[in-house]
Amino acid sequence: MDIDKLKEKVIALVPEAELEENKQFLTFYIPAAKAHEFALRLRNDEDLAFDYLFCLTGVDMPKFLTVVYHLTSTRHDHSIVIKVKTENRETPVVDTVCDIWRTAEFLEREVYDLLGIRFSNHPDMRRIFLDESWVGYPLRKDYTDEVNIIEL
Amino acid sequence: MKEVIHTPVQHVEEEEYNINMGPQHPSTHGVLRLLVTLQGEIVAKLQPHCGYIHRGIEKMCEKDTYPQLIHLTDRMDYLSAHINNHAICLLVEDALQIEVPERVKYIRTIIDELTRIQSHQLWWSSFGMDLGGLTCFFYGLRDREKILDIFEESCGSRLLHSYYTPGGLMWDIHPNFQKSVKDFIKYFRKKIKDYERILSGNVIFRERSRGIGVLTKEDAISYGITGPSGRASGFSCDVRKHYPYAMYDKVQFKEVLHTEGDTLQRYLARMEEMYESMKIIEQLIDNIPEGDHQVKMKAVLKLPAGEYYQRVESARGHLGVYCISDGNKTPYRMKFRSPSFVNLSVLDHISRNTKIADLVAIGASLDLVIPDIDR
Amino acid sequence: MKFDIYDFTSFNQWVDKLLYDALPPVWALIVEMTIIGLAFLLFYALVGLFLVYAERKVCAFMQNRLGPNRVGPFGIFQTIADFIKLLMKELITIKNSDKFLFNLAPFIVIIASFMAIAAIPFAKGLHAIDFDIGILYVIAVSSLGVVGVLLAGWSSNNKYSLIGAMRSGAQIISYELSVGMSLLTIIVLAGTMQFSAIVEGQADGWFIFKGHIPAFIAFVIFLIASTAETNRGPFDLAEAESELTAGFHTEYSGIKFAFFFLAEYMNMFIVASIAATVFLGGWMPFHVGGWAGLNHVMDYIPPFVWYFGKTMFVIWLMMWFKWTFPRLRIDQLLNLEWKYLLPINLFNILLMAFVVLMGWHF
Numbered sequence: 001m002d003i004d005k006l007k008e009k010v011i012a013l014v015p016e017a018e019l020e021e022n023k024q025f026l027t028f029y030i031p032a033a034k035a036h037e038f039a040l041r042l043r044n045d046e047d048l049a050f051d052y053l054f055c056l057t058g059v060d061m062p063k064f065l066t067v068v069y070h071l072t073s074t075r076h077d078h079s080i081v082i083k084v085k086t087e088n089r090e091t092p093v094v095d096t097v098c099d100i101w102r103t104a105e106f107l108e109r110e111v112y113d114l115l116g117i118r119f120s121n122h123p124d125m126r127r128i129f130l131d132e133s134w135v136g137y138p139l140r141k142d143y144t145d146e147v148n149i150i151e152l
Numbered sequence: 153m154k155e156v157i158h159t160p161v162q163h164v165e166e167e168e169y170n171i172n173m174g175p176q177h178p179s180t181h182g183v184l185r186l187l188v189t190l191q192g193e194i195v196a197k198l199q200p201h202c203g204y205i206h207r208g209i210e211k212m213c214e215k216d217t218y219p220q221l222i223h224l225t226d227r228m229d230y231l232s233a234h235i236n237n238h239a240i241c242l243l244v245e246d247a248l249q250i251e252v253p254e255r256v257k258y259i260r261t262i263i264d265e266l267t268r269i270q271s272h273q274l275w276w277s278s279f280g281m282d283l284g285g286l287t288c289f290f291y292g293l294r295d296r297e298k299i300l301d302i303f304e305e306s307c308g309s310r311l312l313h314s315y316y317t318p319g320g321l322m323w324d325i326h327p328n329f330q331k332s333v334k335d336f337i338k339y340f341r342k343k344i345k346d347y348e349r350i351l352s353g354n355v356i357f358r359e360r361s362r363g364i365g366v367l368t369k370e371d372a373i374s375y376g377i378t379g380p381s382g383r384a385s386g387f388s389c390d391v392r393k394h395y396p397y398a399m400y401d402k403v404q405f406k407e408v409l410h411t412e413g414d415t416l417q418r419y420l421a422r423m424e425e426m427y428e429s430m431k432i433i434e435q436l437i438d439n440i441p442e443g444d445h446q447v448k449m450k451a452v453l454k455l456p457a458g459e460y461y462q463r464v465e466s467a468r469g470h471l472g473v474y475c476i477s478d479g480n481k482t483p484y485r486m487k488f489r490s491p492s493f494v495n496l497s498v499l500d501h502i503s504r505n506t507k508i509a510d511l512v513a514i515g516a517s518l519d520l521v522i523p524d525i526d527r
Numbered sequence: 528m529k530f531d532i533y534d535f536t537s538f539n540q541w542v543d544k545l546l547y548d549a550l551p552p553v554w555a556l557i558v559e560m561t562i563i564g565l566a567f568l569l570f571y572a573l574v575g576l577f578l579v580y581a582e583r584k585v586c587a588f589m590q591n592r593l594g595p596n597r598v599g600p601f602g603i604f605q606t607i608a609d610f611i612k613l614l615m616k617e618l619i620t621i622k623n624s625d626k627f628l629f630n631l632a633p634f635i636v637i638i639a640s641f642m643a644i645a646a647i648p649f650a651k652g653l654h655a656i657d658f659d660i661g662i663l664y665v666i667a668v669s670s671l672g673v674v675g676v677l678l679a680g681w682s683s684n685n686k687y688s689l690i691g692a693m694r695s696g697a698q699i700i701s702y703e704l705s706v707g708m709s710l711l712t713i714i715v716l717a718g719t720m721q722f723s724a725i726v727e728g729q730a731d732g733w734f735i736f737k738g739h740i741p742a743f744i745a746f747v748i749f750l751i752a753s754t755a756e757t758n759r760g761p762f763d764l765a766e767a768e769s770e771l772t773a774g775f776h777t778e779y780s781g782i783k784f785a786f787f788f789l790a791e792y793m794n795m796f797i798v799a800s801i802a803a804t805v806f807l808g809g810w811m812p813f814h815v816g817g818w819a820g821l822n823h824v825m826d827y828i829p830p831f832v833w834y835f836g837k838t839m840f841v842i843w844l845m846m847w848f849k850w851t852f853p854r855l856r857i858d859q860l861l862n863l864e865w866k867y868l869l870p871i872n873l874f875n876i877l878l879m880a881f882v883v884l885m886g887w888h889f
Contacts, residue, residue: 024461051373052389055461055472055489070461070474074373074387077394103376106497114210129203129526138211152215171686193690193857284761284854290590350851356761357853508690509764509856 006078009048014038020083025070027081035084036095042071042080043100049073050080053101058111060140061085065092065117086117096122114139168196173511175204181278181515182522186499193507198500202493206526213486218244218453219317221486226312228490229524231271232466234263234307237316239473242397243462244318247455247477255443256320261399262333262436263307263315265429269340270299271467272422272429279419279516280351283360288350295343302332318453320446333437337430344426352423361415365502365514368413375498379469379491380421381518385413391465403435415510418517454481468492468519492524532829535652563655567644571793576606578792578842585843586850616781621684624778628682633779633786635675640793642668647800648722650810650831661722662710665801666703669756672794673699676758676765679787680775692775694857695765698755701864705752708872712745712879713738713805716888726809731817733808737888741879746806748868748875750844753798755860757791760849762860795845796838803837810834 003026010017010026014034020027030038042050055070066085072078086092096119098104108119109128116137118125127134136143174185183204189196209228213221218240225236238260245252273296280288300310306325307315315322351357367377372385382389390407392400408424410417455477463472469491476485495518503511531537542562546555580595580603587594595602620626643665648654658664673696680692716738717725728734735742755762765775776787803809810830814822855863882888 023459027459052376054376054378054463054470055474055487057474057485057487059476059485068474070472074389101376102371102374102501103494103497106493110493127203129206131203138208169686280853284763285850285852287586287590287850290592294591351853354852356855356859359859360853360856507856507858509854 002078006048006080010080013041023081025079025081027083029083029085032084032086032094035082036097036100039069039082039097039100042082047076049075051075051101053097053103053107056104056107056111058115058117058139060115062141063087065089065115067094067111067117069097092117093120094118095120098122113137116140167191171508181520184496184520184522184525186511186515188508188511190508195503195506195508195511198503198511200496200499202496202522202525204526205523209527210486210488213483215482217481218455218483221483222317223312223314225488226314227523228488228527229466229468229471229492229521230311231274231521232267232468232471233312234260234267234315235464235466236471237314238264238398239462239464239471241316241318242464243460243473243475244453244455246462247458247460247475248318248453250319250447250449252320252447253443253445254441256445257398258436258440259321259325259445260316261403262433262440263303264398265432266299266302266333266336268467269426269429270296272426273299275422275467275516275519276347276351282512282516283357285351285354285357288347291343291346291350295340298336298339302329302336305329305332317446317449319449320444324445330437330440333433337433337437341430344423348423352420358416360509360513361419361517364415364506364510365517366412366414367498367502369411371498371501372413375501376494377469377498379465379467379495379519380408380425381418381495382469383408384410384417384421386411389470391463391470395463397464399436400432403432405429405432415513415517418519422519452481454479455483463489466491468521468524469495488527490524490527492520492522493527496520496525533651533826535650537652539652567641567655571641571644571789574796575789575792576610578796579606579609579788581839581842582792582846585846589847589850610785613785614782618781618783619778621778624684625682628678629778630783632675632679632682633783633790635678636672636790637786637793639669639671639675640790640797642671643797644793644800646722647797647804648726648809649834650829653831654723657721657723659719659721661725662714662720662801662805665797666707666710669794669797670699670703672790675790676775679779683775683778685778688775688777691765691777695758695775697857698758698762698765698860701861702752702755702868705748705864705868705872706756708869708876709745709749709752710801710805712741712872712876715876715879715883716742722804722809725805726811729808729811729814731814733806733811733813735806738879738882739888741875741882742806744871744875745879746802748872749802749806750841752864752868753802754845754848755864757794757798759791759795760845761852761855763849764854764857764860795842799841799845800834800838802841803834807837807841808833809837 006026007019010028014030016031016034018029020029042048050071050073052072052074053069054072057068059066059068064085064087066083069082071080071082084094086094094117096104096108098108105124106128108122109124109126111117112119112125113127113129114137126132136145168189168191171188171190172185173188175183185201185204187199187201189198209224212224216224222237222240225240226233228236273292277289277292280292303313304310306329307313367385369386372382372387377385377387378389386409388407388409393407405428408421408428410421455475457477457479460475460477461472463470470489471491472489474487474489475483478484499515499518503514506514543559546558550558583605584594595605598604598608645655646658646661646665676695676699677692680688713734714720716734717728719725735746754760758765776784779787810833812825812828812830812833814825
């Protein structure tokens with residue numbers, strides 16, 4: 001499917017999707033409430049068939065926290081990037097996609113561990129790299145640690 | 153939005169007991185702790201605990217300039233060090249729209265393939281050792297030393313080279329490079345037949361690996377298993393074929409695909425990949441064009457603001473680098489999509505209802521490098 | 528004194544006469560038993576030391592490296608250094624373990640192998656006890672070792688040891704059948720269970736040649752089964768270091784670990800000497816029935832050189848396939864025994880009986 005048709009299809013499915021211009025892949029911001037249902041459509045729809053989630057990233061942008069999903073289809077060979085943002089910095093919650101793409105189980109645990117974004121309905125929402133008793137989320141920009149981080 | 157569920161650590165049924173494999177264990181290839189719940193000899197479930205070698209590389213990248221953070225990528229998957237470096241170099245070169253000389257592309261491809269062979273040699277050695285054939289360890293490492301000697305001559309060190317820089321190579325290759333590589337290929341083509349006789353053809357080995365740890369193609373795609381482990385299940389995911397970089401679109405090689413996805417197929421996929429790598433090197437080694445080994449780059453590299461995703465095929469699978477830049481000389485966010493981390497997630501799924509001895513074989517066939525998991 | 532290197536009986540009689548002349552009969556008997564006991568202890572220790580060194584050198588050469596070569600010329604004092612180190616190690620006592628059984632287990636393993644070695648003929652006349660049920664005695668006594676292994680695993684109070692001991696117990700008990708039956712094949716050919724008679728019966732050719740096909744099959748099965756019996760080679764999952772650290776002897780340290788270690792090598796020696804005695808002629812030189820010239824030449828080499836040479840050859844075979852093959856899994860191992868080796872063995876015995884009845888052996 002070429003880029004324009006893909007763009008139209010996505011906007012048809014989720015009218016509130018915001019397109020980001022001039023990116024390497026076709027990138028959309030999807031409102032958090034519609035994210036899980038949209039993700040399910042992305043995988044199940046015959047023309048879209050995005051069955052391979054190859055990267056799940058959490059980013060601490062200056063004004064909000066966002067989760068970036070890089071998807072590609074093994075059948076149609078097209079790629080798309082979906083971003084879900086949340087402005088709530090104290091208790092950010094996003095819907096999980098690990099019932100759709102099983103690779104998300106570990107990737108979402110990593111995002112929770114390092115950035116603090118919780119994923120609802122995740123079967124095993126715990127830290128993966130750091131200790132259970134660790135306080136704070138290291139990848140956040142406002143994270144300070146006098147013992148482990150040396151500021152030059 | 154529904155509520156957040158929090159699971160307790162490891163729930164044990166009656167007649168089950170927990171065993172810890174690792175973090176210090178002869179066959180978990182690094183510091184990985186596997187909490188295995190067993191019923192007698194059968195694995196009921198498995199929980200990997202990683203993080204023992206978590207160094208916060210992604211956080212450190214936010215403070216390092218692009219040429220500096222190449223040295224950090226070496227230390228992620230140290231067996232595919234060159235390939236990791238290649239990913240960052242391609243990212244920076246694409247973002248700044250720099251075209252590297254042909255000579256650099258040839259050399260990078262040859263060294264990448266040598267890295268792949270060397271990584272698979274170490275994998276073969278430790279696979280044999282885990283199954284009990286300790287002699288395999290010595291044979292594989294002896295042959296790997298030849299590649300490490302080539303690296304030492306041209307790149308300056310045996311492990312963790314940081315030889316590629318954005319724009320080209322650190323310095324030009326040694327004059328002996330071509331001859332050493334050609335000698336190595338001739339030598340290794342003979343030796344790899346020995347490997348096949350010792351392990352691949354051995355009936356004990358085949359019985360230990362056939363039908364064990366089957367990964368179906370749908371599961372491989374859903375779990376995102378790439379590399380030889382994914383290709384053994386039929387998932388065509390070779391980045392060198394689908395999104396070619398360097399010289400990969402100009403050389404002939406086969407993407408090794410199998411269908412059954414058991415341990416034996418993963419083993420055979422890697423062995424065949426070694427042959428394919430040798431084929432690629434043979435096509436390139438005699439034709440390295442003359443030229444500069446580096447494009448003149450600015451002293452300070454600032455990537456234009458935006459997002460960049462670069463993928464390469466490391467020895468373990470799809471290595472992705474996702475960089476968000478805000479125009480400064482250090483990245484705003486650098487994310488490494490490491491193949492071993494994703495491949496680890498399937499270990500629980502495919503080793504249920506197998507025995508402990510099989511768990512060792514499955515873990516070895518997935519070829520995990522723990523620093524790549526933890527970053 | 529008549530010290531004949533080809534026949535120790537005269538030497539034995541001389542020593543016997545000396546003792547009985549000098550001391551009252553009871554004391555003479557006790558002194559004789561002490562001498563033989565001490566001789567065996569010394570032999571045990573020396574052979575153990577040599578075998579550990581040999582294994583390290585053999586495996587090193589197969590793995591393209593040198594092995595021990597610093598302690599003494601060619602590293603021959605390496606094992607002594609190792610044992611001194613083991614003697615000096617702290618004996619770690621575990622909490623909550625059954626102390627009596629824990630300490631008893633290594634001794635049982637050593638005693639079992641000691642008792643077995645007493646019945647084997649080393650040269651003509653150099654034979655501690657010559658039972659007329661020699662083979663039966665050796666098989667019976669060497670199966671006492673499994674008790675030691677199970678006790679070690681149980682009393683260690685450690686999950687890994689228990690798994691290792693259970694696996695080992697199942698393995699040893701299964702393979703004893705194959706060992707016994709392959710020896711039974713040769714008993715059918717030889718017509719006797721007495722070791723000295725078996726060796727004498729090979730004066731015109733070793734049983735492996737005399738019994739051709741069934742004897743050769745029995746030899747191969749015996750080698751496989753006895754490697755499994757001694758927890759060696761491709762059947763060493765009881766102590767598979769890459770899976771369960773050290774299996775049933777994980778918790779042992781110092782001299783007790785040295786006992787297990789030594790007992791494993793001695794078991795290998797015993798099994799190899801039984802193979803050498805029963806299949807390859809023991810101390811009997813290589814004779815071909817009817818070729819007097821060749822036989823006369825072969826007789827120049829003293830019998831104990833023949834015996835040790837054959838035993839070392841079988842030991843080298845066992846080491847060779849330990850370092851080449853990967854390990855079998857427990858269910859594959861038990862499958863091999865019950866589904867393959869046992870039926871082949873039974874068929875082989877029938878075949879040998881048929882061959883003997885028809886007189887189709889040499």
